[in-house]
Amino acid sequence: MRHKIECTACTSINCFVKKYCTGEYLDKISTQKNQNFYKKGDYIFREGNTMLGIHFIQQGGVKVVTPNLNGREQVVRIASDGNILGHRVLGNDKYYFNAIALMDTNVCFIETGLFRDSCMSIPDFAYNLILFYALELRRTELRVKYHAQMNIREKVAEAFVYLNDVFGTNAATKTLNIELDRQEIGDVAGTTPEQVSRQLNDFENEKLILRKKREIQILNVKGLKNIVREYKIE
Amino acid sequence: MRHKIECTACTSINCFVKKYCTGEYLDKISTQKNQNFYKKGDYIFREGNTMLGIHFIQQGGVKVVTPNLNGREQVVRIASDGNILGHRVLGNDKYYFNAIALMDTNVCFIETGLFRDSCMSIPDFAYNLILFYALELRRTELRVKYHAQMNIREKVAEAFVYLNDVFGTNAATKTLNIELDRQEIGDVAGTTPEQVSRQLNDFENEKLILRKKREIQILNVKGLKNIVREYKIE
């Protein structure tokens, strides 16, 4: 059993609460929040379940997925340290997606009422939340565009650019800080594991990446980005 | 030249400002806002242009589009009376999409500074804006899911359910309150005009719709919704 990390002691630099919530409300959140630990594969929440509050990833990685009709899962979003989770359902009562830990992950949970009170009491917190939503919305709509227009090669390239953005690589080895099987990569890219294999093969031949079983070294991010036409999430 | 409709005199029942903005800020917005009239086909804003404020559709219809790589346009969103426009770019300086009038449309424009001040000063306004964003985000992510998973038949059915939601039908004739050509329907559905023709043919044979040149009567919304599997934007 891990001990709870208080907001004041938290090292998560990207945490929205830590950044914009101040004074008594930060204290309140710090004392009233729950913190849970999840192992790889654990569900943080499930589609259809009742939504009671907002989650913040203290440390780790999470995929937000929705089952598609071929028995596969489609990845809607990938989130890591400091990211907000479950913010889509604010104002609603049910989760619309599943959130699954991609690695060992620590998640803070703030009950809706307290979160609303913080928004109502700290204008700057509320306004920055609005800006955050605007950014998320823009990213998501660009994803609509991409998924509608990209071919397989581009989709797989985009998946790796995305994973690289969210998790980054080990500075020394250039190895991606997350290991996924071909199926999971396919879920992110929106294609089948077979196509992922073929594309990885191509990318390796083009010296964009290097495979060591499931470990993947990103040799040339720029090259991958070039494959993704008109890529312009800021 | 039309005369400007003040917020107090405005009949737009769904307008976000009118609903949640109160007191002095509603007055300020009413006096400081600009109001512009656009004819069908006019651009309200263009991709890449500098973003100076938020738009509200007082009356009419607008499509938010992005050019795709085959020279077509992909419809990201359709908006009508009372809807917010350009909220995706709040906190940014450039528009990411084009907004084009689908019919004669009246649009209110509120400069970013005034809008931010209103958010900061009226917690309820800010919080409801957050809820609005959460809903938009959910809808958009569901659209990601749909576009990734639906076949042509389902996409075209979904396009009509969507158009029906946004514009509705004439109560007496059941005619959809918007006329689009096959190309434009294809842009909404994410397919080609040829496929739209084929699907409309099918739908007519199934007594779901009835075509009169460009006018379309929606005979059976329920039936169209059934085609869209797992449709659940509340």
Add this chain to the structure above:
DNA sequence: CCAAAAGAATGATTTATATCAGTGAATGTA
């Protein structure tokens, strides 16, 4: 009112991707 242009409909062909099937490699287990 007729001619020209634009749009809609429909069949034929091509193309991209998913699916299927088989083989090989890695991993875990008795």
Add this chain to the structure above:
DNA sequence: TACATTCACTGATATAAATCATTCTTTTGG
């Protein structure tokens, strides 16, 4: 170590949708 299981790879086939081509219909302009 051998065996079983899972996953990755790769070629062959099937399929859905885009594209192309043609005809038919509607709209527009002189």
